[in-house]
Structures are given as C-alpha cells and as structure tokens.
Amino acid sequence: MKRGDLYRVYRGSTNAPRDYRVYLVVSRQILVDSIFSTVVCAPVYSKSSGYPTQIEVGVDEGLKHDSAIYCDALVSLPKSKLTGYAGSLSPAKMERVNAALRIALALG
Numbered sequence: 698m699k700r701g702d703l704y705r706v707y708r709g710s711t712n713a714p715r716d717y718r719v720y721l722v723v724s725r726q727i728l729v730d731s732i733f734s735t736v737v738c739a740p741v742y743s744k745s746s747g748y749p750t751q752i753e754v755g756v757d758e759g760l761k762h763d764s765a766i767y768c769d770a771l772v773s774l775p776k777s778k779l780t781g782y783a784g785s786l787s788p789a790k791m792e793r794v795n796a797a798l799r800i801a802l803a804l805g
Contacts, residue, residue: 698722698729698736698776698779699722699726699729699785700722700723700724700725700726700729700791701721701722701785701786701790701791701794702721702722702779702782702784702785703719703720703721703722703741703754703758703759703760703782703783703784703785703786704719704720704722704738704779704780704781704782704783705717705718705719705781705782705783706718706719706720706774706778706779706781707778707781717781718740718741719740719741719760719764719783720738720739720740720741720772720774720779721738721739721740721741721766721786721794722736722737722738722779723736723737723738723739723768723771723794723798724736724737724738729776734775734776734777735773735774735775735776736773736774736776736779737771737772737773738771738772738773738774738779739766739767739768739770739771739772739794739798740766740767740770740772741754741760741764741765741766741767742764742765742767743762743763743764743765744765745764745765748769749796749797749800750767750768750769750797750798750800750801751765751766751767751768751769751797752765752766752768752790752793752794752797753765754766754786754790757787758783758784758785758786758787758790759783759784759785760783760784766794766797768794768797768798768800768801769801771801
C-alpha cells in the first residue's frame with residue numbers, strides 16, 4: 698500500500714455495486730508504512746461539481762468510469778479495509794491532489 702493508491706472498499710451488507718466506494722490513500726508514506734492501523738483517505742464519487750478540491754480521475758487510473766476525488770471529505774480508514782486495489786495516480790495527478798488538499802485544509 699502506498700500514498701496515491703486507489704482501493705475499492707466494501708461498505709454495505711450485500712455485494713451490490715453501491716456497497717463499494719473507491720478511496721485514495723493520502724496519508725504520508727511514513728504513516729502508511731507504520732504500525733498505525735488507519736490511514737487518511739479521500740473518497741471518490743462518480744460526479745464532480747467542479748470545485749478546486751475535486752480532482753477528476755477515470756480509466757487511466759484504473760477506474761471503470763470518470764469520477765472525482767473529493768479532497769474536502771477526508772476520512773480515516775482501517776488499513777485492513779483497503780484490500781480491493783483499483784489503481785494508482787501518476788506523480789502529476791498526485792501534485793494536483795496535493796494542491797487540492799492544501800486548499801481543502803486552508804494550508805496556503
């Protein structure tokens with residue numbers, strides 16, 4: 698597991714497609730590699746509102762359709778839930794995510 702990886706996470710009680718959500722790992726790599734049991738992730742939704750905190754992703758990143766990473770909706774997830782590897786972001790796309798995270802967290 699590494700920063701910039703996308704994972705499908707089961708979140709429901711059936712195996713319907715809506716019982717899964719894709720998340721992007723955004724925690725720094727030292728935390729991902731540590732004994733901590735959780736990592737910070739940004740959810741991926743199928744719709745984008747065009748906000749600067751939403752980064753478009755799609756087939757090039759391993760997803761089935763065009764989607765958007767929502768950097769305003771960060772969550773902490775157990776590493777044990779991140780088992781359905783979907784793909785990863787390019788360094789250029791991660792730079793866009795980093796910029797969106799700076800906006801979302803008001804880091805300047």
